[in-house]
Amino acid sequence: MSPARTVLVAGGGICGNALAVLLRRAGIGVDLVELSSDWSVQGSGITLQGNALRVLREVGAWEEIRASITEDRAVNYTWFHRLLVEGPWHRGRVVLAGDAAHACPPTLAQGAAMSLEDALVLAELLTGGADWDERTLAAYRERRMPRVRMVVENSVRLGDWLMEGVRDADVPGLIGRTMTVLGEHP
Numbered sequence: 649m650s651p652a653r654t655v656l657v658a659g660g661g662i663c664g665n666a667l668a669v670l671l672r673r674a675g676i677g678v679d680l681v682e683l684s685s686d687w688s689v690q691g692s693g694i695t696l697q698g699n700a701l702r703v704l705r706e707v708g709a710w711e712e713i714r715a716s717i718t719e720d721r722a723v724n725y726t727w728f729h730r731l732l733v734e735g736p737w738h739r740g741r742v743v744l745a746g747d748a749a750h751a752c753p754p755t756l757a758q759g760a761a762m763s764l765e766d767a768l769v770l771a772e773l774l775t776g777g778a779d780w781d782e783r784t785l786a787a788y789r790e791r792r793m794p795r796v797r798m799v800v801e802n803s804v805r806l807g808d809w810l811m812e813g814v815r816d817a818d819v820p821g822l823i824g825r826t827m828t829v830l831g832e833h834p
């Protein structure tokens with residue numbers, strides 16, 4: 649691959665925005681395109697836990713986000729999907745990140761967190777001096793896959809337990825084990 653060092657981020661969700669900030673801060677040229685012309689907030693409030701807050705602080709967005717949280721009455725109804733791309737997360741220089749690569753029901757409140765971590769890890773690899781080649785992009789997926797797979801599978805298991813009304817399910821145990829792993833650097 650040629651040594652071009654510019655990035656086009658397609659999608660201005662939490663993942664795309666975080667990636668754009670982290671790459672630009674490292675001096676990499678980034679264009680960000682967003683399908684929607686409306687940047688207003690839609691949807692439901694979400695829970696962001698320690699690992700997500702650490703990335704938002706790194707990006708420099710947390711204080712502003714916290715100051716903007718004033719509305720607690722919005723209710724949103726939506727379908728939940730499960731997605732985990734088992735094959736490569738890149739083709740040539742096109743790379744998947746965030747919900748485009750993995751999505752799950754919000755039973756662990758970790759979808760946005762995993763998207764933010766993707767942005768952090770991808771930015772680390774792209775700005776860490778390595779060539780932007782097959783190996784670097786494959787390393788991104790290899791580093792993310794075990795953690796993301798655990799979150800997707802455990803989120804779905806919690807959702808199944810809820811839907812099926814399993815009364816003796818070890819919900820605290822499953823959440824505790826998951827959060828222990830997520831306490832480590834992604």
Ligand SMILES: Cc1cc2nc3c(=O)[nH]c(=O)nc-3n(C[C@H](O)[C@H](O)[C@H](O)COP(=O)(O)OP(=O)(O)OC[C@H]3O[C@@H](n4cnc5c(N)ncnc54)[C@H](O)[C@@H]3O)c2cc1C
Pocket residue numbers: 658659660661662663664681682683684692693694695696700724726745746747748754756757758759760761762763
């Ligand atoms: C009800 C609900 C509750 C949730 N609760 C939590 C929670 O408590 N905690 C948590 O961590 N996560 C939660 N999640 C998950 C979280 O919202 C998602 O994982 C996260 O928003 C994914 O971010 P993203 O940037 O990858 O994708 P998105 O937020 O989907 O952003 C993708 C962007 O790309 C744009 N786009 C799409 N196609 C194109 C294109 N061709 N060109 C340009 N732009 C394009 C879209 O318009 C969109 O703005 C919840 C999700 C739901 C639905």
